[in-house]
Amino acid sequence: MNPLRKQHASRTAKDVRSQYEQSVTERRLRTPAKDVAKDEQAEQGPSQQYQPDAGPYLLQVDGQTKRSFKTFEAAHSAALGIKTRFPVLQLSIYDSVNKSRTVLDVPGSSFH
Numbered sequence: 257m258n259p260l261r262k263q264h265a266s267r268t269a270k271d272v273r274s275q276y277e278q279s280v281t282e283r284r285l286r287t288p289a290k291d292v293a294k295d296e297q298a299e300q301g302p303s304q305q306y307q308p309d310a311g312p313y314l315l316q317v318d319g320q321t322k323r324s325f326k327t328f329e330a331a332h333s334a335a336l337g338i339k340t341r342f343p344v345l346q347l348s349i350y351d352s353v354n355k356s357r358t359v360l361d362v363p364g365s366s367f368h
Contacts, residue, residue: 314350316357321350335360 311326315335325331328349335347339360347360 312352314352316348316350318346332358332360 311324313325313331314321315323331349349358
């Protein structure tokens with residue numbers, strides 16, 4: 257084999273090896289940053305973790321609880337505001353003390 261070709265081939269192998277080592281080093285350097293971000297998230301906790309209710313009246317949209325209110329009037333007012341903008345949604349107010357549900361229906365909002 258030609259000595260120049262051998263030298264070129266060995267240089268290429270060195271280049272490949274150095275590129276590999278550099279990429280491994282870069283991966284090692286990036287890993288702690290991800291771990292730090294995970295640690296910060298763990299301290300903050302998940303955003304959708306169960307939180308205690310602020311009030312006994314729960315506003316439910318299509319069967320899913322969205323907010324809680326301290327008074328029935330506040331929950332009813334919020335539900336009416338949503339129902340007037342989005343009449344297709346099924347809204348209800350659940351009273352967790354009496355274990356009863358009030359389904360909200362706006363007059364004249366029936367669909368045929």
